[in-house]
Amino acid sequence: MAHRVINFYAGPAGLPLPALERAQEELLDFAGSGMSVMEISHRAKEYDAVHEEALALTRELLNLPANYKVLMLQGGAHLQFGMIPLNLLRGGRKADYILTGNWAEKAYKEAKLVGGENVRVAATTKELKFNRLPFASEIKVGEDAAFVHFTSNNTVEGTQWHEFPQVGGKPYVCDMSSDLMWRPFDVAPFGLIYAGAQKNLGPSGVVLTIIREDFLEMCEAQDLPSYLRFKIHVEKNSLYNTPPCFGIYILRNVLAYNKSLGGLAAIEANNRKKGELLYGCIDRHAGFYKGYVAEKAHRSLMNVDFFLPTEELTAAFVGEAKKNGMVGLKGYRDIGGIRVSTYNAVTVDNVKTLVDFMEAFVKKNG
Amino acid sequence: MAHRVINFYAGPAGLPLPALERAQEELLDFAGSGMSVMEISHRAKEYDAVHEEALALTRELLNLPANYKVLMLQGGAHLQFGMIPLNLLRGGRKADYILTGNWAEKAYKEAKLVGGENVRVAATTKELKFNRLPFASEIKVGEDAAFVHFTSNNTVEGTQWHEFPQVGGKPYVCDMSSDLMWRPFDVAPFGLIYAGAQKNLGPSGVVLTIIREDFLEMCEAQDLPSYLRFKIHVEKNSLYNTPPCFGIYILRNVLAYNKSLGGLAAIEANNRKKGELLYGCIDRHAGFYKGYVAEKAHRSLMNVDFFLPTEELTAAFVGEAKKNGMVGLKGYRDIGGIRVSTYNAVTVDNVKTLVDFMEAFVKKNG
Numbered sequence: 140m141a142h143r144v145i146n147f148y149a150g151p152a153g154l155p156l157p158a159l160e161r162a163q164e165e166l167l168d169f170a171g172s173g174m175s176v177m178e179i180s181h182r183a184k185e186y187d188a189v190h191e192e193a194l195a196l197t198r199e200l201l202n203l204p205a206n207y208k209v210l211m212l213q214g215g216a217h218l219q220f221g222m223i224p225l226n227l228l229r230g231g232r233k234a235d236y237i238l239t240g241n242w243a244e245k246a247y248k249e250a251k252l253v254g255g256e257n258v259r260v261a262a263t264t265k266e267l268k269f270n271r272l273p274f275a276s277e278i279k280v281g282e283d284a285a286f287v288h289f290t291s292n293n294t295v296e297g298t299q300w301h302e303f304p305q306v307g308g309k310p311y312v313c314d315m316s317s318d319l320m321w322r323p324f325d326v327a328p329f330g331l332i333y334a335g336a337q338k339n340l341g342p343s344g345v346v347l348t349i350i351r352e353d354f355l356e357m358c359e360a361q362d363l364p365s366y367l368r369f370k371i372h373v374e375k376n377s378l379y380n381t382p383p384c385f386g387i388y389i390l391r392n393v394l395a396y397n398k399s400l401g402g403l404a405a406i407e408a409n410n411r412k413k414g415e416l417l418y419g420c421i422d423r424h425a426g427f428y429k430g431y432v433a434e435k436a437h438r439s440l441m442n443v444d445f446f447l448p449t450e451e452l453t454a455a456f457v458g459e460a461k462k463n464g465m466v467g468l469k470g471y472r473d474i475g476g477i478r479v480s481t482y483n484a485v486t487v488d489n490v491k492t493l494v495d496f497m498e499a500f501v502k503k504n505g
Numbered sequence: 506m507a508h509r510v511i512n513f514y515a516g517p518a519g520l521p522l523p524a525l526e527r528a529q530e531e532l533l534d535f536a537g538s539g540m541s542v543m544e545i546s547h548r549a550k551e552y553d554a555v556h557e558e559a560l561a562l563t564r565e566l567l568n569l570p571a572n573y574k575v576l577m578l579q580g581g582a583h584l585q586f587g588m589i590p591l592n593l594l595r596g597g598r599k600a601d602y603i604l605t606g607n608w609a610e611k612a613y614k615e616a617k618l619v620g621g622e623n624v625r626v627a628a629t630t631k632e633l634k635f636n637r638l639p640f641a642s643e644i645k646v647g648e649d650a651a652f653v654h655f656t657s658n659n660t661v662e663g664t665q666w667h668e669f670p671q672v673g674g675k676p677y678v679c680d681m682s683s684d685l686m687w688r689p690f691d692v693a694p695f696g697l698i699y700a701g702a703q704k705n706l707g708p709s710g711v712v713l714t715i716i717r718e719d720f721l722e723m724c725e726a727q728d729l730p731s732y733l734r735f736k737i738h739v740e741k742n743s744l745y746n747t748p749p750c751f752g753i754y755i756l757r758n759v760l761a762y763n764k765s766l767g768g769l770a771a772i773e774a775n776n777r778k779k780g781e782l783l784y785g786c787i788d789r790h791a792g793f794y795k796g797y798v799a800e801k802a803h804r805s806l807m808n809v810d811f812f813l814p815t816e817e818l819t820a821a822f823v824g825e826a827k828k829n830g831m832v833g834l835k836g837y838r839d840i841g842g843i844r845v846s847t848y849n850a851v852t853v854d855n856v857k858t859l860v861d862f863m864e865a866f867v868k869k870n871g
Binding site for chain 1: 507508509510512514515516517518519520522525526528529532533534537538539540541543544545546547549579580581582583584586587588590591615618619701703707708709710711728729730731732733745746747748749750751752755830832833
């Protein structure tokens with residue numbers, strides 16, 4: 140048995156053990172080919188089966204209608220921050236961005252490099268250090284907006300849109316890098332969804348982009364280098380150039396494991412249990428563990444930020460947790476405190492272990 | 506012992522077995538961390554050591570002077586086809602491209618999308634179906650060219666620049682995706698070198714870009730999305746966003762193995778032996794095995810293209826080779842025939858096995 144820790148990193152993050160064991164087992168001989176999946180032509184039938192399965196599992200788990208196309212690309216959410224305005228904001232089209240944290244701001248700034256005045260702020264809670272999401276009354280969407288961009292889960296601040304924002308019926312473009320597949324949801328209001336894999340889906344180096352046909356039709360940028368054009372990747376089924384084959388293979392393993400668990404409804408039930416355990420402990424000891432998020436309804440089930448009474452106790456918490464086999468608990472540099480990331484690969488038992496530790500820690504130090 | 510075949514794929518291609526065995530061994534527990542290298546934050550010290558080692562080994566093996574920066578990026582050579590003109594051809598700068606094959610043409614077409622009339626052809630052998638490189642007298646470089654782009658090895662056609670082209674002292678920009686690290690060379694004439702990893706260096710999903718400081722200073726494109734700017738990646742040491750950590754880890758394993766073999770001089774000696782064996786066999790049976798390349802001095806030591814007398818014999822060759830544990834021999838779709846790719850990971854013994862098979866095949870069918 141390999142030595143394994145409980146992994147609460149915010150990303151790259153833990154992966155389901157069965158997905159990794161499958162990779163280890165066949166790392167030198169994939170599908171009886173006598174080669175690693177890293178060593179096979181991306182045009183070979185052995186790789187093609189993996190590629191198609193990853194796409195099909197994505198469609199199945201998300202219950203995607205036929206008018207959505209799935210792409211597996213490179214460059215992470217960062218390259219999507221640029222590709223979205225480069226493709227969609229031609230001809231003076233306008234877009235409104237909801238700013239709810241570090242990553243939402245980055246998406247906005249990158250879009251503004253391309254779209255200038257046509258990229259606008261629909262709402263921001265920056266003056267509150269993003270400790271809650273904007274309320275419906277605070278969101279102003281232009282009549283002329285082609286889409287509204289938001290970030291479904293804010294990994295740094297620990298907020299999450301449990302109900303998606305009210306934007307007057309405009310289509311959403313959404314960065315779901317940290318919570319795609321945490322639960323089932325209706326994709327119908329979304330024109331485009333993107334998600335870097337390295338939090339909830341697989342390793343870094345793969346980004347999923349899901350684009351609706353009417354949004355694809357908006358992509359007119361024929362003078363862009365080909366790699367930057369969504370249309371070309373759709374036409375070539377994400378094989379315009381050599382894809383990140385091993386990353387896609389691990390994504391396939393994770394998605395197959397998700398399916399074996401019973402799909403996204405079963406995964407949601409686990410995620411809700413984990414949230415109840417963790418927030419339950421924080422709320423029981425509200426004088427000791429102080430949550431970052433001001434509105435309970437905005438609390439993230441993916442990233443849980445809280446503070447201890449002193450810096451010394453915070454350091455002791457991280458150090459003792461590590462001794463007890465739990466890593467990745469240090470808060471993001473701009474926030475401090477503790478951040479517990481509880482993506483799909485973190486089990487209910489993992490969270491129980493942490494909560495037991497938190498109870499003992501408050502008993503000793505509270 | 507895992508079942509393994511001899512891998513002559515053109516890319517993704519075979520990797521050195523020790524590099525893969527190392528990955529398999531620690532896939533669930535990397536560097537005693539209790540996590541896979543895929544599961545660790547890219548800001549964690551365990552990953553940072555891999556990142557730095559990959560960069561340092563690249564510098565060491567290529568003997569790079571301090572005025573060259575090494576980047577590990579995503580999007581493959583295809584994204585570099587676009588990033589190069591986007592970054593370097595601002596303010597009306599001009600560039601000349603030498604067209605020697607399928608990939609050189611793609612690089613040129615992508616650059617032309619960005620640079621228009623400022624991107625020109627310095628030479629082409631397209632009318633010869635790229636069956637040789639241009640001679641020195643055929644290359645016309647503009648006085649006003651900021652750089653000359655060429656493709657050091659042409660994987661489809663099987664030609665290779667053993668002596669780099671004569672371009673009147675203009676700096677080179679070079680796609681070395683299929684032969685970087687096949688031998689030592691002097692980087693001084695190069696302003697920028699790029700190489701997708703999946704042929705000679707590692708898995709797909711990582712591209713190495715090596716840029717000289719004066720070329721970095723030419724990059725003025727502050728209105729580009731950040732991921733597309735070389736300057737940002739240099740400032741952030743290829744950690745502007747989450748890098749393709751596992752791909753970089755495998756790259757590190759391959760480079761460490763290259764060093765253990767004695768570096769690029771030792772690797773070159775192996776590659777020359779492999780070429781002598783393979784071209785020796787073709788030349789001994791010139792009536793049966795007909796090479797694609799018209800000039801012996803332009804023959805590639807990375808990709809060896811040849812034809813058999815009939816389609817039936819070609820199919821029989823591929824089929825019988827496969828039965829004998831050798832895969833990836835089918836020629837590129839536009840060329841047909843046989844292509845033997847003999848990147849660094851293919852051993853002298855692997856090529857001896859193939860040559861023995863070729864000798865037996867000609868005896869039986871010649």
